[in-house]
Amino acid sequence: MTTVQQRTPRPLLVPAVIGALILIAPLVGLLQRAPWSTLIERLTTDAVLDAMRVSLIVSIGAAGACLVFGLPLAWVMARSSGRGIAALRILVLLPMVLPPVVGGTALLFALGRRGLFGEYLDRWFGITLPFTTAGAVVAATFVALPFFVTTVESALRDAGTDLEEAAATLGAGPWATFVHVTLPATRSAIGAGLALSWARALGEFGATITFAGSLGGRTRTLPVETFLALETDPESAVAISVLLLAISIAVLVLLRGRWLQR
Amino acid sequence: MTLDLTGRVARGDLTLDIDLHLSAGLTAITGANGSGKTTLLRVIAGFERLDAGELTIDGEVIDTSGAGPISAAHERPVTMMFQDHRLFDHLSAVDNVAFAARRRRTPRAEARQTAMSHLEAVGMASLADARPRALSLGQRQRVALARTLAAPTRVALLDEPFAAIDESGRAAVRALLPAVDATYVLWVTHDPADATVATQHVSVDRGVVRQTLTR
């Protein structure tokens, strides 16, 4: 038995094609201008390799921070209700729509050396986050966290409390239930959230440059390197962009293929 | 030694006035759909709070609408088998059954061995390594029953345990009920045949929960 596919109403067709083109055309443009013959060469200069290393450390660190802090946050949001939680849900989404530069500035005001909390980090613990790799991780975590939390929270909500109740009647306390039932039941969503937040952290630019600055080998990530290369060596900038594009596509294909398919 | 539950629960449109004093043994709970049978079990299990009244098991206060202490669901000497079986999809059938023992820090091999004997009792030993997703509804319900049998407890709550099991299997599984290792076994049923094994009956009708017969 095959279902007869519904015919697309004609008025939808043209806008649909235009919509798809808006998304696809820039990618084609980028690929068409990529310096294919010198791509490897341009991607293996010391500056780019340094940026790759920094990007890897920063993005993996940010994804790790999302897991450590985002998972408990997602759980609390999914399992609680009330006005405070509703407000929290909006706040958690904010970094998704906020210009990252604004986020970076806000981070400076909060965690910078002269910032609201940063002053005490500096005075009490001797920790200064700006202009350090750790600062870049903080900036990337700020923008990536919403992707992780929303993905995992909705999965926790969908899963509901049925299995958790079953575990409780079998004598499992809240922590054992979380570890042995909730985590395994939502592991695919956690994986998807990790991949999304990692990809977002890898592409992060505005908050990083504003909060952590840009120093080769320490805070200069691939997107920052791209931005600077545009000034003097646009072809290398495009080469790095192609690399970032390839990684993003790989992540999305992986997500579609393995996790989102059900 | 008795299980005493008296008081009131109000959830939306549903209000239950409860007055139960159960002795050890099998108790069949009957009532129309939506009458509140599941809510009654959920109160005993610890998922719904009493709005008024008290639940005591063997004299120990488990829940009270007053200022007294309340036990959380996992601390109660109560286990429950749900209508929709609620097996853990990430565990095989045998590991589902071994779950309660593992939480009590029983070594894995020993917990599995015990679990296998319970799976055998419900006729599911051959599918011990299967994931719940790969099982039929009736098979899942058998595994869920085995999981409940394996949880050492004083009170076992079974919410329509035979609904998805066909008529021929039902008699065999029903025969297991007296073997449930719990002082009080309460089960919700629609089947008049179940009445034959029960020693007590509880009816839930228009918001009133009471014992109708003690044999």
Add this chain to the structure above:
Amino acid sequence: MRRLAGALAALPLIVSGCSGSGDETTTVMVPSSFTDVTTDIDKARDVEIEWVIAGSSRLVRQLEDGADADLLLTADAETMADAAVRGLVDESLGIVATNRLVLALAPGNPGGINRLEDIARPALLIGICASEVPCGRLATEAAATWDLDIAADTEEPSVRALALKIAAGELDGGLVYATDALAFNLETIDNDRLAVFETEYPAAAIGDASISFFTFLTTSEGREILRDRGFGVP
């Protein structure tokens, strides 16, 4: 390839509009460091000017991409020479203003910087511009000439961003333009060795449009505005 990069660079500027040169209004492209000057000029003159403000090299990319403008001003001679070689500008109008490097200090001088050599102290948080942009090239040049070590903690892509971080006290000090130090009201360490690293702002006309804007900058009123904002005038 270059067109694409130019298009990328132009993205944030679409809002500032690009009217055709056939219009009545004059379109003038100026580098970021001229931002405050543009508002002063708008206040002083009753002529409507459409400003396009961006980093110098981005302005050149925009021109290459076909952006319309009547006048181009860049923050260094190299960038202007680049535009001239590509045939993007027509008539060189000479130097409009000059700018120089200063060592700017965070408010209250938390790093206790009192001489140029202090920028080599690793314990301090020091910022310079990235070598990809003019103020960074100038800083690198100065460091090489005077054999200075710069223990930089960040190489910012724009001098404004750098000055902002010094003003916020996140950096102890950094090498910025005199104009930026003035704009953020920063204390500076005057040093003759830095002062020689001056950058010139050349202007060039595009097409045969009016050059009244350029002439205004050379009047005493125009020079006063530039001086007030920390520029040098030739």
